[in-house]
Amino acid sequence: MARKTKAEAEATRESILDAAEKMFFEQGVSRTSLEQIARAAGVTRGAIYWHFRNKQALFEAMLGRVRNPMEARLADLLEQQRSIDALRDICVDSLRQLATSEHHFRVFSILFLRTESDTGLAAQEEISGRSVQLLQQYFGIPAVRNTLAADITPELAALALNSHFVGIYFQWLKTPDHWNLVEQAPALVDIIFRGLQRR
Amino acid sequence: MARKTKAEAEATRESILDAAEKMFFEQGVSRTSLEQIARAAGVTRGAIYWHFRNKQALFEAMLGRVRNPMEARLADLLEQQRSIDALRDICVDSLRQLATSEHHFRVFSILFLRTESDTGLAAQEEISGRSVQLLQQYFGIPAVRNTLAADITPELAALALNSHFVGIYFQWLKTPDHWNLVEQAPALVDIIFRGLQRR
DNA sequence: GCATACATACAACCATGTATGTATTTTTAT
DNA sequence: ATAAAAATACATACATGGTTGTATGTATGC
Numbered sequence: 001m002a003r004k005t006k007a008e009a010e011a012t013r014e015s016i017l018d019a020a021e022k023m024f025f026e027q028g029v030s031r032t033s034l035e036q037i038a039r040a041a042g043v044t045r046g047a048i049y050w051h052f053r054n055k056q057a058l059f060e061a062m063l064g065r066v067r068n069p070m071e072a073r074l075a076d077l078l079e080q081q082r083s084i085d086a087l088r089d090i091c092v093d094s095l096r097q098l099a100t101s102e103h104h105f106r107v108f109s110i111l112f113l114r115t116e117s118d119t120g121l122a123a124q125e126e127i128s129g130r131s132v133q134l135l136q137q138y139f140g141i142p143a144v145r146n147t148l149a150a151d152i153t154p155e156l157a158a159l160a161l162n163s164h165f166v167g168i169y170f171q172w173l174k175t176p177d178h179w180n181l182v183e184q185a186p187a188l189v190d191i192i193f194r195g196l197q198r199r
Numbered sequence: 200m201a202r203k204t205k206a207e208a209e210a211t212r213e214s215i216l217d218a219a220e221k222m223f224f225e226q227g228v229s230r231t232s233l234e235q236i237a238r239a240a241g242v243t244r245g246a247i248y249w250h251f252r253n254k255q256a257l258f259e260a261m262l263g264r265v266r267n268p269m270e271a272r273l274a275d276l277l278e279q280q281r282s283i284d285a286l287r288d289i290c291v292d293s294l295r296q297l298a299t300s301e302h303h304f305r306v307f308s309i310l311f312l313r314t315e316s317d318t319g320l321a322a323q324e325e326i327s328g329r330s331v332q333l334l335q336q337y338f339g340i341p342a343v344r345n346t347l348a349a350d351i352t353p354e355l356a357a358l359a360l361n362s363h364f365v366g367i368y369f370q371w372l373k374t375p376d377h378w379n380l381v382e383q384a385p386a387l388v389d390i391i392f393r394g395l396q397r398r
Numbered sequence: 399g400c401a402t403a404c405a406t407a408c409a410a411c412c413a414t415g416t417a418t419g420t421a422t423t424t425t426t427a428t
Numbered sequence: 429a430t431a432a433a434a435a436t437a438c439a440t441a442c443a444t445g446g447t448t449g450t451a452t453g454t455a456t457g458c
Contacts, residue, residue, distance in 0.1 A: 004456085009403060034447080115315055116229060116312065156387075156390075192363070199398035245440070248414095
């Protein structure tokens with residue numbers, strides 16, 4: 001086949017990534033072959049091996065397209081020393097984004113449910129690890145810490161909030177049609193915040 | 200090789216399941232071959248195919264050895280209409296069991312992190328689904344429901360508690376050496392209960 | 399004219415599943 | 429009770445396909 005222009009090449013690269021995302025989501029990472037991805041992208045394996053070293057590299061590139069949506073906002077929260085209500089908004093928005101963005105839905109579904117690879121775990125760690133760090137620092141701000149219940153350290157608060165969050169992600173991704181995350185998000189977030197704050 | 204006695208056969212069956220649990224935990228389900236499991240069990244693939252129809256059946260049998268530790272106690276909780284403090288004890292114990300029983304640790308680690316199969320998800324659903332059902336019914340008991348915060352329905356309470364729990368499981372299984380689950384368990388449980396109960 | 403962006407062809411390897419062999423155990427018939 | 433028959437609990441051998449990686453071809457953009 002003929003050589004493509006630079007822009008066209010970049011387009012096929014993206015379509016390969018799209019196809020990988022789709023197939024990984026539908027079948028799981030280990031059970032989808034490069035041949036299947038190639039077919040879904042309308043190319044052959046040759047194209048995949050041209051753009052990516054192997055399946056592993058393709059997988060990582062696919063994950064790399066999604067950035068943790070919370071992270072930037074958490075950094076801003078910390079820097080601006082915003083109120084805890086602002087954090088609550090971030091949390092609600094984050095849950096809603098998972099439920100409304102097909103792209104995020106698929107990638108996080110792959111990360112949580114459709115991969116057993118170590119790089120998948122590493123990616124999870126990279127994503128949630130930084131968030132926990134930022135949350136810890138935020139809860140350490142005296143004005144914020146004072147609002148926490150008596151025996152809750154910043155570390156514990158960050159851990160609990162993050163775990164609660166991951167649990168909601170996880171549970172909902174398993175059965176997204178079973179309950180409405182967008183509707184329940186505020187109530188679910190309120191519960192954990194009530195648990196963290198002093199009464 | 201010679202035929203074994205009935206008891207011996209049952210022993211090799213168990214050793215195969217043990218080996219599968221070990222290898223699935225260490226390498227993930229899809230990346231461990233039956234050959235590896237056989238070697239780890241000190242037998243050949245012939246023995247595996249004698250006791251199990253295929254890898255899938257072996258995987259299910261391996262999962263079948265662990266029953267949800269919470270379920271029986273939740274049923275009792277509901278039947279005896281015990282106080283919410285009893286539920287809190289169950290939750291703490293459940294977390295502690297994960298951290299102290301190597302067997303539970305491995306199997307849940309496989310379920311949450313080391314499989315991408317649909318049967319893995321189905322098993323998760325079966326395990327946590329019933330718990331949520333029981334929790335819903337329990338929170339529906341008037342005396343219990345009255346202790347919940349104003350706008351929290353029994354369904355929401357069960358969902359939130361279960362999600363919080365799953366999140367803790369998930370986070371800790373990823374990095375079990377990073378923090379001490381046994382120590383933190385009571386505090387983590389207290390947080391979610393404070394969030395659920397009226398102040 | 400040379401590097402590019404693929405398609406095509408080829409080699410090699412696991413992993414699975416099944417078929418077969420076999421030494422015992424267990425059962426059955428006498 | 430004992431010998432023959434049958435079933436058991438595997439090990440071994442083999443056939444197959446699916447997947448990966450690489451090597452090569454090739455038309456075209458630059």
